[in-house]
Amino acid sequence: AQKITQTQPGMFVQEKEAVTLDCTYDTSDPSYGLFWYKQPSSGEMIFLIYQGSYDQQNATEGRYSLNFQKARKSANLVISASQLGDSAMYFCAMREGPTYKYIFGTGTRLKVLA
Amino acid sequence: GAGVSQSPSNKVTEKGKDVELRCDPISGHTALYWYRQSLGQGLEFLIYFQGNSAPDKSGLPSDRFSAERTGGSVSTLTIQRTQQEDSAVYLCASSLRLGTAEETQYFGPGTRLLVL
Numbered sequence: 001a002q003k004i005t006q007t008q009p010g011m012f013v014q015e016k017e018a019v020t021l022d023c024t025y026d027t028s029d030p031s032y033g034l035f036w037y038k039q040p041s042s043g044e045m046i047f048l049i050y051q052g053s054y055d056q057q058n059a060t061e062g063r064y065s066l067n068f069q070k071a072r073k074s075a076n077l078v079i080s081a082s083q084l085g086d087s088a089m090y091f092c093a094m095r096e097g098p099t100y101k102y103i104f105g106t107g108t109r110l111k112v113l114a
Numbered sequence: 115g116a117g118v119s120q121s122p123s124n125k126v127t128e129k130g131k132d133v134e135l136r137c138d139p140i141s142g143h144t145a146l147y148w149y150r151q152s153l154g155q156g157l158e159f160l161i162y163f164q165g166n167s168a169p170d171k172s173g174l175p176s177d178r179f180s181a182e183r184t185g186g187s188v189s190t191l192t193i194q195r196t197q198q199e200d201s202a203v204y205l206c207a208s209s210l211r212l213g214t215a216e217e218t219q220y221f222g223p224g225t226r227l228l229v230l
Contacts, residue, residue: 042223044220045205047221091157100164103159
């Protein structure tokens with residue numbers, strides 16, 4: 001079974017609009033961390049946002065926010081006011097339990113349209 | 115330097131040869147990680163180090179793969195007798211330490227390996 005599922009292989013959004021990238025996860029461990037990374041065409045992985053399983057508040061970092069719904073096991077990334085530079089591949093990842101392995105989803109390719 | 119650096123940035127080798135990939139983590143980061151990303155795919159976790167110790171090597175694809183870290187800093191990933199299926203981008207990341215928000219991983223630019 002997939003531990004991290006990103007169901008949107010590709011997304012388009014108009015510049016200045018908000019967009020939500022979906023991520024669902026599967027774990028039975030109460031302690032886990034959820035991460036979103038951006039990978040532009042240059043290839044480097046850029047950390048965007050982190051949510052711990054015990055965090056009470058949804059994480060926010062500038063234009064990025066994480067819609068964390070623990071009961072539904074979803075951790076969707078919301079990008080507000082999209083910019084052309086946001087066009088990239090976006091990966092959701094989970095660190096599960098006491099191990100320190102990151103499990104990555106297959107990614108969502110976002111294209112921002114002018 | 116300010117970020118994670120990796121060398122070489124590109125490596126072309128012939129099937130059967132050994133290759134060594136190097137990672138320089140962010141100064142002060144105690145944890146280091148190696149991943150593999152095949153074309154158009156997500157990241158495949160290979161191994162992590164806490165200090166110089168690698169507690170779990172089960173993510174390494176085969177016994178042709180090995181990794182070491184010395185002095186709590188530089189790490190090398192060695193692939194012996196390379197095969198064409200080893201062709202991928204190998205990414206290294208480091209984090210301040212393991213646990214909670216300090217585990218956030220910062221990635222290097224990767225080494226693109228092509229096995230002919």
